[in-house]
Amino acid sequence: MEQIESLLKRPLRYDNxxxxxxxxxxxxxxxxxxxxxxxxxxxxxxxWHSMWMLFVYVGLMGVxxxxxxxxxxxxxxxxxxxxxxxxxxxxxxxxxxxxxIAAIGLAAIPALSRTPAGKATLPLLVAGLAxxxxxxxxxxxxxRWKWIVAGAMVIAAVVIAFLPPAALASIxxxxxxxxxxVTAGAFLLVSFLWSAMWLVSGGISLSLYCHTTSRSYVxxx
Amino acid sequence: xxxxxQTLAEIDRMIHEPGRLMIVALLSAVDQAxxxxxxxxxxxxxxxxxxxxxxxxEVDYVHVEKxxxxxxxxxxxxxxxxxxRSFERYRKSLRxxx
Numbered sequence: 337m338e339q340i341e342s343l344l345k346r347p348l349r350y351d352n353x354x355x356x357x358x359x360x361x362x363x364x365x366x367x368x369x370x371x372x373x374x375x376x377x378x379x380x381x382x383x384w385h386s387m388w389m390l391f392v393y394v395g396l397m398g399v400x401x402x403x404x405x406x407x408x409x410x411x412x413x414x415x416x417x418x419x420x421x422x423x424x425x426x427x428x429x430x431x432x433x434x435x436x437i438a439a440i441g442l443a444a445i446p447a448l449s450r451t452p453a454g455k456a457t458l459p460l461l462v463a464g465l466a467x468x469x470x471x472x473x474x475x476x477x478x479x480r481w482k483w484i485v486a487g488a489m490v491i492a493a494v495v496i497a498f499l500p501p502a503a504l505a506s507i508x509x510x511x512x513x514x515x516x517x518v519t520a521g522a523f524l525l526v527s528f529l530w531s532a533m534w535l536v537s538g539g540i541s542l543s544l545y546c547h548t549t550s551r552s553y554v555x556x557x
Numbered sequence: 558x559x560x561x562x563q564t565l566a567e568i569d570r571m572i573h574e575p576g577r578l579m580i581v582a583l584l585s586a587v588d589q590a591x592x593x594x595x596x597x598x599x600x601x602x603x604x605x606x607x608x609x610x611x612x613x614x615e616v617d618y619v620h621v622e623k624x625x626x627x628x629x630x631x632x633x634x635x636x637x638x639x640x641x642r643s644f645e646r647y648r649k650s651l652r653x654x655x
Contacts, residue, residue, distance in 0.1 A: 337652065344585065414626075417597040418590065418593035418595070418596070419631075420591075423587060424588065
């Protein structure tokens with residue numbers, strides 16, 4: 337029975353067999369990092385604070401995240417180890433979960449701005465650890481060495497949560513409102529470190545995948 | 558007859574065969590997959606996999622669509638409603654027996 341349950345989870349884990357899930361996450365995280373960093377370290381009148389820059393950014397990230405992994409899958413993965421289309425119901429649930437998480441995150445911003453500086457990073461730490469749990473479920477359970485990445489993510493999150501508030505506020509930059517500076521600084525650091533880890537880990541996965549599989553099947557059947 | 562034995566006796570033998578069980582279980586978790594993916598995940602050779610798929614197609618558990626990706630032939634497979642219902646029944650029966 338356990339073997340059947342394990343088979344049922346394999347298509348979901350097949351998503352990251354080539355590292356595209358992590359490469360996508362890494363690109364998204366680095367994009368967020370770059371945008372918030374530029375907002376924090378530029379004057380409030382600069383283009384980085386304008387609404388249309390946000391639209392351009394979201395559009396650009398959408399294009400990269402949609403077409404990037406798709407190109408890798410079409411040119412490499414599907415030709416080597418096959419094509420899988422996931423069930424629509426699963427995709428809808430993934431979208432709903434992402435929407436709920438984003439809504440909770442946005443709703444938490446006013447509360448975070450009122451949190452004393454010394455405790456401002458704790459909600460972020462809890463959310464971060466929950467995300468590590470998701471990463472472990474989707475990625476690390478399928479590939480054992482990814483537990484190193486999950487462990488590094490936990491260490492980075494915990495260390496950042498206990499950094500001095502003044503240091504985190506200085507990372508966020510002077511243009512971020514004072515009440516959010518500590519949280520924004522912690523978010524920036526976590527985004528940068530985790531994204532770098534995902535990009536490296538995804539890159540290693542893609543490289544290993546290309547080395548261990550060959551395009552030996554010219555015809556599909 | 559003992560009810561558990563009765564359940565065991567009525568288990569779907571079309572799905573119970575290990576090769577076909579792998580195919581049906583993998584297809585039940587996706588919308589559709591190609592032949593190459595099933596070959597990669599099950600470790601079965603082309604002939605054996607093809608034969609199992611033909612059996613499953615005969616009883617209308619699997620729908621096979623022959624198409625092309627560019628100039629390369631592509632065989633897409635998906636579980637039919639009958640196949641999905643049968644697999645759910647099979648899992649339920651197995652849980653009762655074990």
